Structure formats: structure tokens, C-alpha cells
Amino acid sequence: MGGDGKIDLDAIARAEKALEALSDQFSDWLAEEVDRLRAARAEIKAKGVSEETMGVLQLAAHDLKGLGTTYNFPMVTEIAGSLCTLLEQAPDRTRVPLGMVDAHVDAIRAVVRDEIRETDHPIGSLLLKELQTNVRTLIDELTG
Numbered sequence: 001m002g003g004d005g006k007i008d009l010d011a012i013a014r015a016e017k018a019l020e021a022l023s024d025q026f027s028d029w030l031a032e033e034v035d036r037l038r039a040a041r042a043e044i045k046a047k048g049v050s051e052e053t054m055g056v057l058q059l060a061a062h063d064l065k066g067l068g069t070t071y072n073f074p075m076v077t078e079i080a081g082s083l084c085t086l087l088e089q090a091p092d093r094t095r096v097p098l099g100m101v102d103a104h105v106d107a108i109r110a111v112v113r114d115e116i117r118e119t120d121h122p123i124g125s126l127l128l129k130e131l132q133t134n135v136r137t138l139i140d141e142l143t144g
Contacts, residue, residue, distance in 0.1 A: 026071040036060045041105050049094050058087040075111045075124045086135045090142050
């Protein structure tokens with residue numbers, strides 16, 4: 001808002017223009033974040049499941065959850081959100097099956113590779129629904 005309490009439309013226009021100028025770099029930045037997630041998964045496989053390795057994975061997933069939509073990939077936000085739900089709601093994240101971690105990481109890689117950006121994409125929405133259903137079922141099993 002401007003000093004008089006009104007919305008400064010010029011400031012909004014400048015911010016939108018600045019964001020548009022950066023948008024060419026979004027795909028590179030998203031690729032870096034996906035690589036971070038993949039590296040976290042690789043570290044779990046190399047070092048084993050521990051609070052530390054799962055924490056690194058959770059942080060990478062959380063960052064992608066926050067950045068996916070910013071980088072024009074709402075589908076990445078949703079899939080990363082599903083992985084975050086799994087890691088945050090499991091009573092012991094070290095007991096989360098690595099197959100579920102792999103499914104989420106591979107799904108994120110696939111939607112970025114195939115440029116499945118929107119959550120209403122026919123294949124992407126089915127994939128997301130399946131992941132979310134499996135997460136709910138697994139959380140119920142782990143907490144019940």
C-alpha cells in the first residue's frame with residue numbers, strides 16, 4: 001500500500017515486471033531444487049535411514065512445496081506437499097517406506113521433465129491422487 005493506505009498499482013506492476021524478467025531462470029532454479037531432493041534420496045540410500053538423512057529429505061521436499069508454484073509448476077508444489085505430509089505426519093519418519101519416497105521423487109522428476117505444470121492435467125492429476133491416497137493409507141497404518 002502507498003503512504004495514504006491505497007494500493008500502489010505502479011509498485012505491483014514493477015514487481016510483476018521484475019518477476020517476469022526472472023522467469024527465464026525458473027527452470028534452472030527448479031532443476032537445482034529437484035537435484036537437491038534427488039541428492040537427499042541418494043544420501044538415504046548411501047548412508048541409511050536416520051533422523052538426519054530423513055530431515056535433509058524433508059527440508060528439500062518442503063522447499064519444493066514452497067517453490068513449485070512460484071516457478072510455474074503447481075503440480076510440483078502438490079506432489080512435494082504430499083511427501084511433506086507423509087514425513088510430517090508419520091509418527092516416526094524413519095519408518096516411512098523408501099518406496100513411497102521414491103514414488104514422490106520420481107513423480108516430481110517426471111512432471112518437470114514432461115512439463116506437467118498444472119494440477120488439472122489428466123495424467124498428473126491421476127498420479128497426484130494416487131500418491132495422496134497412498135500417503136493417507138500409510139499414515140493411517142503407521143498411526144493406527
